[in-house]
Amino acid sequence: MTTRVEPGDEHSDPGLSAIMSERRQLINLAYRLVGSLADAEDVVQETYARWYAMSAREQQAIESPGAWLVTVASRICLNLLGSARARRETYVGDWIPEPLPEPSAWITGRSDGGGNDPADRVTLDESVTMAFLVVLDSMTPAERVAFVLHDVFRYPFGEVAEIVGRTPAACRQLASSARRRVRTAQTPTGPSAGQASIVRQFKTAWEAKDIDALISLLDPHATATADGGGLAVTHLQPIVGGEQIARAYAEIARVAGDRTAFLECMVNGLPGLLAQQNGSVATVFAFEIAHDRIRHIWAVRNPEKLLAWRIS
Structure with missing residues (x-):
């Protein structure tokens, strides 16, 4: 998709260290948004590529690089979710989100020999169970992004609105609709x-x-x-x-x-x-x-x- 930003390069660029520290958050966000580790990694690489396509002056003008990275990654995911719906029409059989093993058993979803980088791991909690991801996949792209950003990652609706391109009130309605889907699908589980x-x-x-x-x-x-x-x-x-x-x-x-x-x-x-x-x-x-x-x-x-x- 783009030139790959390799972990470890930050040692030659102090500014990169702060930017790369956001990688784990971005991987976790993108996986929940698109349901695919490979696609999530592509999203994160594209996000970093866009950051480094800017001049140093443009980068310095950004008050919160972390917020900028989340905004860009979320918008890429939103676009990806829209195109994915069209691709699913020709998919053979049912589409199920990509399953993940325990973090200790994997590095990344790629086969390009990446290093053992903890930043490439998804935090496994109730928001990435297969049942939860399947419910997320039933939502519209806007519902999914608004719900994950607000209910899972606790971003305020004002920031969600800037990402989704709608008003805070509209994003609140999107998240509410998504929440109803989750409640309807949830089942009691044992330990x-x-x-x-x-x-x-x-x-x-x-x-x-x-x-x-x-x-x-x-x-x-x-x-x-x-x-x-x-x-x-x-x-x-x-x-x-x-x-x-x-x-x-x-x-x-x-x-x-x-x-x-x-x-x-x-x-x-x-x-x-x-x-x-x-x-x-x-x-x-x-x-x-x-x-x-x-x-x-x-x-x-x-x-x-x-x-x-x-x-x-």
Whole structure:
């Protein structure tokens, strides 16, 4: 997209150190706004490129470089979200946000050999769970930007208005509409340890192809969605119903045979699973669990969304 600003270059430019200290904040913001680590990194690189395209006098005239970077990154994300809607019309199957492993397990979503830079990591909290990101993806671009900036990152509506290009009152309405979507979609969840136990039981039953045990762990109205992006074989339509999911997943386990190992892991900060084939991650599974039952399964198989899961 642009010339890459490499961490470490700040040692030769003291001004760069202060600017690069904003990198983690920008990565966290952009990932929540666009749902893709690779796109978030592109957004941040483009933001820095625009900063360094200015003259020293123009840079010095900016009272708050951090606020300037957030404004530019948010506007780039807003434009990206608008074009993404058009691209999704030709996407093969359902589009699921890019899953993230634990920070200790990854550096960046790229394969260009970047250093182990903590500034390239997304802070994993309730605002990046797969369920939350899916709700964000149902919003209009303006709703998403207004909601994330105000409700997640606590920017006042006056600043949000400058970014979105609307009045503070309009941005307040956008965030309110987005908030209603979140409340409607939210489900009560138990502690992570309890969720991990349910995911572990699901894994055991799945490996045993025990349909009855799988059914007992699934909400009767559960949904399973997969994302292969046309690059990996998967079911193109969501599977609805606990029994239907149990039978479909038992068949997946049968076809996979001994070639596939199912491993417990953390996905966007919550217990999940991954399917490993020939030492490579082929699928990442995220779960939404409510009342001790699995309510939703998201299976990401698109290899372009699994770059952060590469095993060194």
